[in-house]
Amino acid sequence: MPGTDIRPNLASPNTGVVITGGASGLGFASARALAAVGRAVALWDIDGARAESAAGQVRSEFGVAAIGLAVDVRDPHAIKEAAEASRAALPSIGGIVHCAGIVDTASLEGITIESWDDGINIHLRPIVLLLQAFLEDLKSNPGSAVVATASINATLGNAVNPIYTAAKGGVLSLVRSLADRLAKDGIRVNSVSPGQIMTPMMKPSVDALPDRYFEKRILMERIGEPEEIGRVVRFLLSDEASYITASEIVVDGGNISSQR
DSSP, rough: TTOOOOOTTTOOOOOOEEETTTTTTHHHHEEEEEHHOOOOOOEESSSSHHHHHHHHHHHHHOOOOOEEOOOOOTOHHHHHHHHHHHHHHOOOOOOOOOOOOOOOTTTGGGOOHHHHHHHHHHTHHHHHHHHHHHHHHHHHHHEEEEEOOOOOHHHOOOOOOOHHHHHHHHHHHHHHHHHHHHHTTEEEEEEEEESSBBBBTHHHHHHHSSSTGGGGGGGGOOBBOHHHHHHHHHHHHHHHTTTOOEEEESSSSOOOOOOO
């Protein structure tokens, strides 16, 4: 029976994993965490050169198969082409991590049709397109799992970035729906909601705001590191999490619960 063996199982299954936004931040941290236990990775990023460089770093550091591909996840055709390339490059595919993202900062007044479409078509729609592209791979590999990156903004909301907030709320709902559909195929799907994590996306805000602006509201009184998300992603994609699906794992150092 799955789940009865109590020995550490982070390296199982040993299938390859496709990671969007894989050249930096949470995506790259997830790639390194997975590669550290021997899992091959395909790093998709809108910046192809950075994706290739990141994949080279993973190969050099961990000795696993790794490929970097230029992919704009807003483009359904690009997703299909990258799926074929990833399938050809990796020994198998049994995991997907969707980390690609952007942040709007113009509040309600700054929303445009273009910015709305970009936000939804980067954060939310690709989850469905990725699953459609890789469904047969996931079905054929026992222990397959998917992790979608949400955010504490999905719960807290933020006047500055309504598109991001709406898209991440959609991620939580979509994951629950997909978990119901995919369970019959033995595929698990969960979301991770990071809090304040020191990524390239967040650094400009940290630099622009007063010192310790974020930390004062966080129970652990520090900003998180990308690796602290990567380890959670690795867990959720492993047989260690064999009975977890349709769940949101909040990794925020105690931000949502804070009343400070």
